[in-house]
Amino acid sequence: MSYLGTIDWVHENQGRMKWKDKMRTLLDAVLIQASHSLRTSPHLKVRISDTTKISIPDSDISKHAVALCRDTGEEWIFYHSMRAYVWARLLTDSSRKFDDEALFVALMLHDMGLAKKHSLPPGELGCFTQVGAQMAHEVGQQHHWSQDRVNLSANAISLHLNVIVHDRHGIEAQMVRTGTGADVIGSRIDELPTSVVEDTLRDYPRVNFKGNLMTAFEGELMHRPCCRISFMQKYLGFGKRVHHSCFAD
Numbered sequence: 549m550s551y552l553g554t555i556d557w558v559h560e561n562q563g564r565m566k567w568k569d570k571m572r573t574l575l576d577a578v579l580i581q582a583s584h585s586l587r588t589s590p591h592l593k594v595r596i597s598d599t600t601k602i603s604i605p606d607s608d609i610s611k612h613a614v615a616l617c618r619d620t621g622e623e624w625i626f627y628h629s630m631r632a633y634v635w636a637r638l639l640t641d642s643s644r645k646f647d648d649e650a651l652f653v654a655l656m657l658h659d660m661g662l663a664k665k666h667s668l669p670p671g672e673l674g675c676f677t678q679v680g681a682q683m684a685h686e687v688g689q690q691h692h693w694s695q696d697r698v699n700l701s702a703n704a705i706s707l708h709l710n711v712i713v714h715d716r717h718g719i720e721a722q723m724v725r726t727g728t729g730a731d732v733i734g735s736r737i738d739e740l741p742t743s744v745v746e747d748t749l750r751d752y753p754r755v756n757f758k759g760n761l762m763t764a765f766e767g768e769l770m771h772r773p774c775c776r777i778s779f780m781q782k783y784l785g786f787g788k789r790v791h792h793s794c795f796a797d
């Protein structure tokens with residue numbers, strides 16, 4: 549039986565959460581909240597991330613992923629993907645080795661299923677993450693990646709909606725979760741120097757990100773009410789967390 553949020557799980561369950569998946573998600577949400585409370589304790593020394601300017605991978609596959617993201621015609625998805633990459637790099641311990649190219653491709657394609665051009669048809673079961681995961685498979689194969697790298701990037705996309713991504717799924721999947729969580733609900737942004745945050749927002753503006761994202765998520769809630777993002781909206785107050793994040797829009 550496949551683990552919640554993986555590509556295999558999405559295919560086996562058509563994106564629908566079973567009772568045990570819902571209980572696991574609720575437990576993970578409690579654990580995350582407890583972890584946040586501990587991290588913000590005045591007795592805990594919070595690590596300040598490296599402020600070195602992040603370099604975008606300069607490779608054919610990275611450029612291909614950027615072109616696909618740009619081709620949606622939806623700036624908010626492109627800028628969100630770029631910011632998420634920057635946050636992921638800044639908020640991850642630099643001593644941990646990771647596949648930067650696989651990470652970048654995953655982040656550029658992770659929300660392709662929310663773009664009008666690529667979204668699943670209304671009423672079709674599944675999860676919007678499978679659109680980006682499938683694109684990662686196709687792009688990776690076109691650029692002659694090994695199957696392991698293809699799966700690494702695709703699974704990172706599929707898993708990014710999980711409340712917690714565990715070590716078993718690899719640092720790249722954890723970084724995708726870190727970067728998207730930072731950009732969507734402001735998770736751990738307070739660890740970064742204000743100047744770094746301001747520079748990132750200047751380079752990759754938010755262009756009404758909250759409004760565009762919530763409109764897309766409302767569509768998912770309407771057409772795929774049993775999927776992970778719908779569950780989080782209904783039971784974990786996800787929409788409120790987006791609205792009340794540290795970002796203005």
